[in-house]
Amino acid sequence: MFVDLGPKARAAVCAIWIAGQAALILTGSMRAEGAFAFRMFPESSTIDFTLYRDVLSQSGHGTDEVRVAEGKWLARDASGTLHKFHWDDRVKDGNIFPYGEPIHASYGARAQLERLSHALADVSAHIDEDAETARLVAVVVVSHNGRSTERVRIEGPWRSGVR
Amino acid sequence: MTRKESSLDAPVSSVGDTHALAAARIAFGALLLFQAWETASEQMREGFFGDHFHDPFIPERFVASERVFAAILCAQAVAGVLVLIGHFARPALAYSACAITYAMLCDRLHFHHNRWALASYVAILSFSPCDRSWALGARRHAANTGPLWAVWLARVQVSIVYLASGTSKLLDRDWRSGQVLYDRFVRYGGAALGRGVPERVVAMFQQESTGSFLAKGAIAIELSLAFALQTRRFRIPAIFVGLCFHAMIELTARVELFSFTTFAAYLLFATPDYRARTLRFDPTQSKSITLAYVVRALDWLARFDVAAWKPDAVAKSRSFVVTDRDGEHHTGFRAILALMRALPITFPIWAVLVPFVRGPARD
Secondary structure, three states, rough: OOOOOOOHHHHHHHHHHHHHHHHHHHOOOOOOOOOOOOOOOOOEEEEEEEEEEEEEEEOOOOOEEEEEEHEEEEOOOOOOEEEEHHHHHHOOOOHHHOOOOOOOOOOHHHHHHHHHHHHHHHHHHOOOOOOOEEEEEEEEEEEEOOOEEHHHHHHEOOOOOOO | HHHHOOOOOOOOOOOOEHHHHHHHHHHHHHHHHHHHHHHHHHHHHOOOOOHHOOOOOOOOOHHHHHHHHHHHHHHHHHHHHHHHHOHHHHHHHHHHHHHHHHHHHHHHHHHHHHHHHHHHHHHHOOOOOOOOOOOOOOOOOOEEEEOHHHHHHHHHHHHHHHHHHHHHHHOHHHHHHHHHHHHHHHHHHHHHHHHHOHHHHHHHOOHHHHHHHHHHHHHHHHHHHHHOOOOOHHHHHHHHHHHHHHHHHHOOOOOOOOHHHHHHHHHHHHHOOOOOEEEOOOOOOOOHHHHHHHHHHHHOOOOOOEEOOOOOOHHHHHHHHOOOOOOOOOEHHHHHHHHHHOOOOOOOHHHHHHHHHHOOOHO
């Protein structure tokens, strides 16, 4: 069914293929997880993250940071009705879940931090019935290949209409 | 077929037998089916990825809806079957490569290097005449030869994977020093003990020197495989080292289909020489009939012409004779070794045994 290529077309396909693979490999660092660059088993790093909510302060001025245990929290909507929220209602990837214990950063710490940042934005955008949370914050303890640890704070976007 | 025709030395113009290529196609067909099942299972377990947090490489408007994605997955499964049976195999391979890549572009949380490797190999195979042999219902005397330039490209792709992986590790200070492996062994030591690995073995792996040695070994193996596989002289030992390397990875890490994808790609390194070896056996002896049956069943690369001989005075002293492609005859244990070397499933056993054997059966 497929037409067999002539010699010139074959050479062209080979050249384009190899050049394309080389380009993807050489630009692998530009993608947090080194996607399409065959960087297998890049790290043994772990992330351990705790989720916080910035909620409107009781005083009416500013926000207070409240810890979210096991990815679950309660919040009221604009009419005062209480709702239950789960981090994993939106985030199914177990590698970015606030278990409170180190999780293997399977494609490297940088990739997991980037994904976590995107996840914070996604969850923030999908909790319409939460009229108390001004933004979500993740405090992450990153262990770089067991050699050094680093504390990283990732702040989600401010939620419109809450602040 | 002349030596020149079967050679892959001139990649663009090379022509040869397609049985080994078809064997690789069948292996990749099975992997594609499994891959489709894996992706479908993920979606069933977690729900459609588009309904919860996903992280696309492409703009959101190009991400498939649930129905479209389900249709893509169903078509992927059908394509896997078509690749297996060899009908419309080339379009099915091209489609499968696109579908796997598209799924990863829709959600980078489901990106895995082994899936990209699989997509790359099957994309290349779609350019090859992999449907000319071992195809269900194919005409018996149809042409089994074809242009093999895509086989050369697939071989290069294997080296690209090793080269990229090995180089990225070499350039990484933590990998090069062994810190990555050491930390991994320390962290998963408890799990290994739980699986019954002896404490002494776990303790040995949890030493910095062991991590350093294994890291340097892994980098050296990956980089040397990238080059050795491309040479006739070192190809056979390289394939054996590669098999052991991937077997170790498979035992110690969760890598989805990576090892099996590589094993399938290794089939493409077989020299395309249809029935260039012979097995002649005594049809009056049950053990030689059994051997012939086993060889026919395991000869996925179509390397042996298997036939019974007419009993005569000379033949009575032996039950089977293997003739290599260079015309050399082997009997007894050496014949068994010659068979094991050429059959994919017994090749690793041959490679283990051959250092202990003296003489021509080694070559």
